[in-house]
Amino acid sequence: MSRLALRLSGVSARLGDREVLRDVDLEVPVGARLGVVGVNGAGKSTLLRVLAGALCPSEGTAYLADESGELRDLHRTSARDRARRLAFVPQEELVSAELLVGEMVALGRVPRTRPWSRGGSDERAIVVASLEAVGLADRIDDPCDQLSGGEKRRAVLARGLAQQCPLMLLDEPTNHLDVAWQQRLLHTVAREAQTLVVTIHDLDLALRSFDQVAVVGWPEGRDRATSPATLVAVGRPSDVLGAARIEEQFAVGSVQVAHPHLEQSHLLIHHLPEPHLREDTP
Numbered sequence: 001m002s003r004l005a006l007r008l009s010g011v012s013a014r015l016g017d018r019e020v021l022r023d024v025d026l027e028v029p030v031g032a033r034l035g036v037v038g039v040n041g042a043g044k045s046t047l048l049r050v051l052a053g054a055l056c057p058s059e060g061t062a063y064l065a066d067e068s069g070e071l072r073d074l075h076r077t078s079a080r081d082r083a084r085r086l087a088f089v090p091q092e093e094l095v096s097a098e099l100l101v102g103e104m105v106a107l108g109r110v111p112r113t114r115p116w117s118r119g120g121s122d123e124r125a126i127v128v129a130s131l132e133a134v135g136l137a138d139r140i141d142d143p144c145d146q147l148s149g150g151e152k153r154r155a156v157l158a159r160g161l162a163q164q165c166p167l168m169l170l171d172e173p174t175n176h177l178d179v180a181w182q183q184r185l186l187h188t189v190a191r192e193a194q195t196l197v198v199t200i201h202d203l204d205l206a207l208r209s210f211d212q213v214a215v216v217g218w219p220e221g222r223d224r225a226t227s228p229a230t231l232v233a234v235g236r237p238s239d240v241l242g243a244a245r246i247e248e249q250f251a252v253g254s255v256q257v258a259h260p261h262l263e264q265s266h267l268l269i270h271h272l273p274e275p276h277l278r279e280d281t282p
């Protein structure tokens with residue numbers, strides 16, 4: 001059996017007085033590139049926050065592999081140890097206008113450095129390399145508030161890269177990015193992280209960019225307004241993102257087609273009329 005980087009066992013999660021996720025089991029092997037998809041509000045960010053140790057499960061246990069590969073209760077691991085094992089980049093983050101871009105990215109080094117080693121030439125080289133990976137090395141001395149929305153997103157991701165963790169958890173990293181940077185960024189993090197978990201809305205990118213996809217949603221027939229979501233599928237992207245499941249979870253039509261020149265499949269999405277307006281509805 002392959003070694004695991006993360007495991008969720010019977011996990012439920014609450015936000016305020018609401019149970020958002022129930023009974024989630026998930027195994028993330030070392031080396032996996034896992035994309036997490038689901039409709040707005042399904043609970044993808046909540047799932048990622050549990051995996052990052054930012055939210056305690058209300059039931060069940062989240063496990064994180066330590067350096068020897070042994071799985072340990074994630075929420076009993078110290079914040080510093082967690083930050084050396086995993087880099088978590090949340091969905092939206094206010095970047096302090098007071099900081100220069102290089103200073104903000106250097107915050108990713110805090111779990112790895114002692115106060116007196118900060119600012120050394122090795123540390124600066126890591127910050128520069130992280131900014132180069134996201135195409136922002138020339139902005140290192142600019143104030144953060146002079147970055148555009150997409151550039152801020154890339155700078156925050158550079159901070160995650162600077163953490164140099166074997167595991168990266170990224171919540172919608174492609175938000176605000178142009179089409180070229182969406183592809184480049186996913187390529188970069190897949191290269192840099194040993195194990196990667198990414199939430200993403202673009203199902204076509206999910207099909208092409210990961211070796212596993214997990215769908216957060218509701219089993220067929222479950223009332224979405226009143227019941228917590230769960231993991232409805234995990235597996236190979238082409239299997240998980242079949243037309244029937246996409247229609248069930250996202251209420252759109254879809255078809256996987258082969259690219260005419262490249263050895264890859266793409267997902268074409270189309271609108272479906274509301275069920276009661278369809279001609280085949282009895």
Ligand SMILES: Nc1ncnc2c1ncn2[C@@H]1O[C@H](COP(=O)(O)OP(=O)(O)OP(=O)(O)O)[C@@H](O)[C@H]1O
Nearest residue numbers: 015016018020038039040041042043044045046047
């Ligand atoms: N503080 C809170 N108290 C109660 N419910 C909350 C709270 N914060 C978020 N929620 C609800 O929890 C559910 C899951 O939210 P979450 O952000 O995990 O979804 P998501 O799948 O990441 O959504 P999106 O695709 O829109 O980013 C949503 O229905 C949201 O309205």
